[in-house]
Amino acid sequence: MTKIQERPTNVLVVGVGGQGVILVSKVLAQLCLSKGLQVKQSEIHGMAKRGGTVFSHIRFGPQVWSPTIPAGEVDVLVALEWAEGLRWLEYLNPDCGTFISDTQHIVPPFACRNRQRGSEDTYARETPAEIIKKVPNGFALDAAGMAQELGNERTSNTILLGILSTTLDFEIKDWEETLDLFVPPKTVELNRQAFHIGRQWIENAIRTSEVAPVSELYEQKFFPEEKGLVEWEFIPEWCKGCDICVKMCPERCLKLTPDQKVEILDINDCTGCRICEWLCPDFAINIRKPVFIS
Amino acid sequence: MSNNLSKEFNIRDYLREDLMPHFLCPGCGHGIALRALLQAVHELEISKDQLAIVSGIGCSGRVGAYIDANTFHVTHGRPLAFATGLALARPDLEVVVITGDGDSLAIGGNHLIHACRRNLKMTCMMLNNEVYGMTGGQASPTTSQTRYTTTSPKGSIEPVFDACKLAEAAGAGFVGREVTLQMPSLKNLLKKCLQYDGFSFLEVISDCTEIFGRKNQLGTSPEMILNQKSSMRPDSYGNIVDEPFRPNFMKTGVLALNERPEYSATYRQHVARQLKSKEKK
Amino acid sequence: MSIKYQNLQGNHACALGAIAAGCRFFAGYPITPSSEIAERMSLELPKHEGVFIQMEDEIASMGAILGASMGGVKAMTATSGPGFSLKQENIGYAAGAEIPCVIANVMRGGPSTGMPTRPAQSDLMQARWGSHGGHPLIVITPGSVREIFDETVRAFQLSEKIRTPVIVLYDEVLGHLVETLPLSGAAHKITERKWADESPETFMPYAETTDLIPPMPRPGDGYRTHTTGLTHAEDGFPTQNPETVVKAMKRMLDKFELHQSEIESYETVCCEDAEVLVMTVGISARAAKHAVKTARQEGIKAGLFRPITLWPFPEKAFKKIISKVKTVVVPEMNTGQLSLEMERLCPKKTKIKSINRIDGEAIAPKEILSLLQSVAKK
Ligand code: SF4
Ligand code: SF4
Numbered sequence: 001m002t003k004i005q006e007r008p009t010n011v012l013v014v015g016v017g018g019q020g021v022i023l024v025s026k027v028l029a030q031l032c033l034s035k036g037l038q039v040k041q042s043e044i045h046g047m048a049k050r051g052g053t054v055f056s057h058i059r060f061g062p063q064v065w066s067p068t069i070p071a072g073e074v075d076v077l078v079a080l081e082w083a084e085g086l087r088w089l090e091y092l093n094p095d096c097g098t099f100i101s102d103t104q105h106i107v108p109p110f111a112c113r114n115r116q117r118g119s120e121d122t123y124a125r126e127t128p129a130e131i132i133k134k135v136p137n138g139f140a141l142d143a144a145g146m147a148q149e150l151g152n153e154r155t156s157n158t159i160l161l162g163i164l165s166t167t168l169d170f171e172i173k174d175w176e177e178t179l180d181l182f183v184p185p186k187t188v189e190l191n192r193q194a195f196h197i198g199r200q201w202i203e204n205a206i207r208t209s210e211v212a213p214v215s216e217l218y219e220q221k222f223f224p225e226e227k228g229l230v231e232w233e234f235i236p237e238w239c240k241g242c243d244i245c246v247k248m249c250p251e252r253c254l255k256l257t258p259d260q261k262v263e264i265l266d267i268n269d270c271t272g273c274r275i276c277e278w279l280c281p282d283f284a285i286n287i288r289k290p291v292f293i294s
Numbered sequence: 295m296s297n298n299l300s301k302e303f304n305i306r307d308y309l310r311e312d313l314m315p316h317f318l319c320p321g322c323g324h325g326i327a328l329r330a331l332l333q334a335v336h337e338l339e340i341s342k343d344q345l346a347i348v349s350g351i352g353c354s355g356r357v358g359a360y361i362d363a364n365t366f367h368v369t370h371g372r373p374l375a376f377a378t379g380l381a382l383a384r385p386d387l388e389v390v391v392i393t394g395d396g397d398s399l400a401i402g403g404n405h406l407i408h409a410c411r412r413n414l415k416m417t418c419m420m421l422n423n424e425v426y427g428m429t430g431g432q433a434s435p436t437t438s439q440t441r442y443t444t445t446s447p448k449g450s451i452e453p454v455f456d457a458c459k460l461a462e463a464a465g466a467g468f469v470g471r472e473v474t475l476q477m478p479s480l481k482n483l484l485k486k487c488l489q490y491d492g493f494s495f496l497e498v499i500s501d502c503t504e505i506f507g508r509k510n511q512l513g514t515s516p517e518m519i520l521n522q523k524s525s526m527r528p529d530s531y532g533n534i535v536d537e538p539f540r541p542n543f544m545k546t547g548v549l550a551l552n553e554r555p556e557y558s559a560t561y562r563q564h565v566a567r568q569l570k571s572k573e574k575k
Numbered sequence: 576m577s578i579k580y581q582n583l584q585g586n587h588a589c590a591l592g593a594i595a596a597g598c599r600f601f602a603g604y605p606i607t608p609s610s611e612i613a614e615r616m617s618l619e620l621p622k623h624e625g626v627f628i629q630m631e632d633e634i635a636s637m638g639a640i641l642g643a644s645m646g647g648v649k650a651m652t653a654t655s656g657p658g659f660s661l662k663q664e665n666i667g668y669a670a671g672a673e674i675p676c677v678i679a680n681v682m683r684g685g686p687s688t689g690m691p692t693r694p695a696q697s698d699l700m701q702a703r704w705g706s707h708g709g710h711p712l713i714v715i716t717p718g719s720v721r722e723i724f725d726e727t728v729r730a731f732q733l734s735e736k737i738r739t740p741v742i743v744l745y746d747e748v749l750g751h752l753v754e755t756l757p758l759s760g761a762a763h764k765i766t767e768r769k770w771a772d773e774s775p776e777t778f779m780p781y782a783e784t785t786d787l788i789p790p791m792p793r794p795g796d797g798y799r800t801h802t803t804g805l806t807h808a809e810d811g812f813p814t815q816n817p818e819t820v821v822k823a824m825k826r827m828l829d830k831f832e833l834h835q836s837e838i839e840s841y842e843t844v845c846c847e848d849a850e851v852l853v854m855t856v857g858i859s860a861r862a863a864k865h866a867v868k869t870a871r872q873e874g875i876k877a878g879l880f881r882p883i884t885l886w887p888f889p890e891k892a893f894k895k896i897i898s899k900v901k902t903v904v905v906p907e908m909n910t911g912q913l914s915l916e917m918e919r920l921c922p923k924k925t926k927i928k929s930i931n932r933i934d935g936e937a938i939a940p941k942e943i944l945s946l947l948q949s950v951a952k953k
């Protein structure tokens with residue numbers, strides 16, 4: 001008789017370049033290895049630029065053959081970015097799969113652009129509440145925000161790892177020790193903290209079945225209210241929050257919002273010098289000045 | 295396109311908006327270079343229908359696709375070869391090549407020097423970000439010594455190319471260099487390139503913020519672009535020869551300007567002469 | 576009207592064929608034994624207001640002709656072994672982006688630098704499969720100087736019509752062979768590319784038209800499209816959507832299927848009742864023809880099947896003939912490339928006998944004849 005355990009456990013970690021997908025999967029793979037399990041990990045990160053889609057399949061068990069997970073057989077899907085999570089949803093086991101996702105939106109990479117001509121918006125519209133309802137077990141949280149609170153936004157992947165750890169049958173101590181191996185020595189303590197923040201969150205979440213709120217970031221559009229001589233036009237969908245305009249504006253009248261978009265503090269301060277327009281690599285700012293006909 | 299001038303430049307008129315936002319990383323200098331090019335095109339009233347953009351492979355190569363013009367995204371290192379064919383066959387087109395440091399100095403180095411030598415009318419804009427960004431940050435022929443890349447994990451030890459000197463030595467009639475921070479001046483240089491009757495080569499020092507910047511801890515995007523300021527030198531400074539060649543010590547502006555016969559015109563004159571002498575006989 | 580005759584070398588015939596077909600752009604790089612094509616082109620093209628350019632290397636010349644072709648001018652290049660290897664990447668680009676172009680490859684002995692002045696037929700498979708990634712294209716293997724001329728004309732016609740690279744493949748012997756042929760003043764049919772003429776707003780550069788060949792946008796005509804070597808959707812922009820990718824690839828393959836009757840070209844000699852069939856191309860087929868005719872005089876039921884379009888292989892025509900054949904003889908100047916194809920196409924019971932020469936000499940009729948005789952005796 002075949003034992004249940006002989007079916008490998010399938011974990012899929014997805015996100016975009018630069019988020020630390022590979023770290024999460026390496027920790028898990030190493031942990032399984034140290035427990036004497038067979039592990040197969042296969043990943044894609046050819047578009048290594050930030051924003052390229054990155055995913056990693058990890059399969060472990062007493063015996064694993066295929067390196068990739070068939071659709072519908074993912075036991076745990078960990079998404080470091082919201083739209084990436086949605087992209088892979090069909091891989092989740094529809095009966096008992098667990099979906100864990102950061103609600104953070106990373107626009108506008110390849111990953112989440114709808115390339116259809118004439119399509120209006122570029123980002124997935126589904127809200128976490130809608131998705132959580134659809135999957136057998138679902139958790140959506142603002143890990144990026146939590147990581148920021150912790151003092152290092154790059155630990156959001158470890159927070160998610162903490163959550164992942166609650167769905168698999170390994171000792172906390174082993175998780176911690178394996179995690180230590182892969183993070184930069186200076187950040188060992190920080191990452192352990194992040195790991196536990198994740199675990200705590202899920203405990204609370206299970207208790208209160210809470211779903212973290214998502215920002216309505218992509219709804220808003222900015223137009224200066226008071227029309228001075230200069231019109232400062234902003235295309236939020238194109239802005240990538242690089243901060244160049246903010247730091248270069250001689251009048252210091254721009255500000256990066258927590259959503260990594262730009263807003264103008266006071267249009268009357270703007271001299272229309274166009275520096276923000278010229279140096280925005282993403283063409284998100286347009287300066288309009290009235291034309292005087294003499 | 296007579297009303298172009300009266301119309302203020304709006305970059306959206308020159309972009310394939312349905313492909314936007316573009317896929318470059320946050321803060322990537324290539325976007326700024328693209329704006330400079332489009333604004334130059336606008337100010338010279340070049341019709342989009344007559345504009346042909348040929349680009350190679352890499353982050354620089356993908357930039358072309360966002361331009362609402364005739365865009366050709368060709369094989370790695372070969373945009374100058376394709377452009378040579380295109381410009382010779384269709385002298386009516388305004389051919390602009392967008393290439394990168396790896397694309398035009400490494401795999402396509404031969405095409406670059408011969409394009410300079412031939413002096414066929416086209417503009418070659420080389421976006422120099424010191425790295426192969428698309429493939430994840432490997433060392434390129436312009437990676438400064440001591441810089442870290444994924445293929446020089448302990449710091450690069452290879453000497454680098456000074457692309458402008460190379461182009462000038464190879465005979466390019468117009469050679470220029472500018473940093474993205476100086477967008478308006480970059481645009482003006484591009485205008486000069488587009489107006490030059492021959493092969494014009496422009497090196498654009500562009501920041502690879504996400505890959506190269508991160509790996510070398512060069513700071514945030516605004517910090518990186520601001521650093522270009524301290525790295526610029528007026529013409530009189532020249533390249534500081536004793537230092538290992540670094541972008542920080544580059545000259546900017548027009549670096550060479552020579553009137554040389556343009557190849558396509560020379561070819562056609564040459565052919566016309568042949569035909570005439572034959573008629574006489 | 577009396578017909579004038581002229582002595583023409585194979586390589587020159589190739590150049591003149593190109594001119595007759597409307598080729599107005601040539602980029603090349605010197606290489607033995609194909610340099611005469613470039614030389615002749617440098618003489619002829621200026622007379623026809625065309626452009627000749629000698630590029631810095633083989634890769635560049637391939638790139639340049641694609642640039643010219645994308646600009647709307649019929650273009651070709653010529654090369655041989657090592658140069659042909661260098662051109663492969665851009666040949667793949669031409670196949671993928673569906674850019675018409677003609678490449679003449681005059682085969683010489685290999686591998687590597689090999690025997691530059693000696694003939695071979697060792698690029699038959701490379702011509703088909705040389706570029707990475709798997710792509711369709713057309714390879715034509717003419718067998719005489721006359722045919723080099725005609726087939727180069729046809730190469731342009733096919734290339735322009737079907738939007739594909741076409742390779743004209745022959746060996747050094749044919750390239751340097753001088754034959755007498757009638758100088759015809761007749762104009763050849765110049766195939767015009769199907770240019771886009773619909774509204775630029777709705778135009779899709781890689782749309783699935785009924786003939787599966789999308790019209791090409793000419794730069795300057797207001798289409799402002801994108802051409803890329805990345806796998807692209809109907810709008811020309813890159814995609815990795817599995818369905819779109821498969822659809823695009825399928826159209827590209829089906830295009831050749833649909834126009835097979837036009838692409839296909841072959842010659843048969845005494846095939847009706849042949850029991851032993853010689854199958855080969857180019858110069859070897861000339862020797863084979865002689866051998867077959869002699870064998871027939873001796874009462875041997877021999878026949879010859881000679882693909883003129885080698886790839887895609889004229890499978891249907893071949894299969895019709897092969898059913899009655901007991902033995903297939905494959906003479907070729909390589910270590911056995913066509914015989915592989917024969918193993919694929921022939922029924923199991925058919926015997927396949929190869930004659931391979933790799934010493935830089937052409938196969939003589941008597942070599943083939945004696946094999947035919949020994950097969951017949953058994
Ligand atoms: S136009 Fe000048 S002053 Fe106004 S927001 Fe932009 S940089 Fe600041
Ligand atoms: S420079 Fe452009 S992309 Fe960067 S933060 Fe400002 S508006 Fe956004």
Ligand code: SF4
Nearest residue numbers: 319322353427502503
């Ligand atoms: S990898 Fe570097 S060069 Fe490429 S898009 Fe990103 S920042 Fe720009």
